Amino acid sequence: MTLPPQPGPPAERSPRAIPEATVSRLAIYLRVLGQLAEGGAETVSSEELAAVSGVNSAKLRKDLSHIGSYGIRGVGYDVASLQHELEKVLGLDHPQRVALVGVGNLGHALAGYGGFGGRGFPVTALFDVDPDLVGVPLGGIEVHHVRDIAAVVPAAGVTIGMIATPAQAAQAVCDELVAAGVRSILNFAPAVLQVPEEVEVRKVDLAVELQVLAFHVARRSGGITEGVATVSPVVNGRHGSAVGLS
Structure with a gap:
């Protein structure tokens, strides 16, 4: 007698895809929740959170439904719980270490900005080619030569690279970061970067x-x-x- 096939282990559910525009708004909601928490708020309605975030309440509820958060009717959202959930979704439940390449005028300002570390993005490695900068500590972090990216970036546990170099140097720097294992790059250089499919690039052109x-x-x-x-x-x-x- 042929036995019926036995059921295997349940298939793992793949994570629900979140649209990129929604991800950008989730980051805004998280910032607003942080401000509410600092002010002592324990709960917030969808209307209140939407108004401060600059969206309508229907869009906010739809955005939060992507992460399985629906709030409580008549109460709204628990600020601390929603803040924690958004931090998990955005990968901020652990620090994302940042390497900054290019410590000129803009890079110097970026390196000295305390808001990165306060939001879970500590700058842990600095790089430049200027002999007057290499070897000099900036904000307590020694500036390394760009040729040391391959060694320093993995050792520092860098997950995000920021490029603030002149346009002509940006692609070569990007290639070095990618080769060192960086898969997320924030580009301030006025250049379009060519990267492998698995690498995310965000461009900021003032x-x-x-x-x-x-x-x-x-x-x-x-x-x-x-x-x-x-x-x-x-x-x-x-x-x-x-x-x-x-």
Whole structure:
């Protein structure tokens, strides 16, 4: 007699995909919750959280449903619990160590910004090629030469790289970071980086942001006719995003 097939172990459920736009808003909700917690708030309604975050309550509830958080009718959300859940989803339940490459004017400001460490992104490694900077401590962290990325980055447990170099050096620096195991990069250099599919790149171009604002200034003053120009996202590299003019 042939025995019926025995059921195997239950299949693991794959994590629900969260849209990138939602992820960006989750980060905003987390920041607002931190401010509420500092003010002593224990609960917050979806309407209150949405208003402070700059979205409508329906969008907020839909965003939070992606992480399985629905709040309690008539009460809202427990601030501490939702804060903890968002930290887990965003990978902030443990520090994400950051390496900064390029310690010029912008890089120096980034290295000295205390808000990174306070939000779980301590800068643990600094790199440059300027002989006047290499070997000098900045904020208690020694500046290494760029050629030492391969050795220093893994030893420091770096998970995120920030690039603040001139445009012509950005791709080579990016390649060094990727080769050292970094899979998430924040790019401040005015250059489009080419990266493998598994590497995430976010681009911050302050000049482009000013150009977008100039566009809106001109439109309001009548210099641009509605419908003539459009603003759209610019994709950076093979996998990542930025905001700019198309």
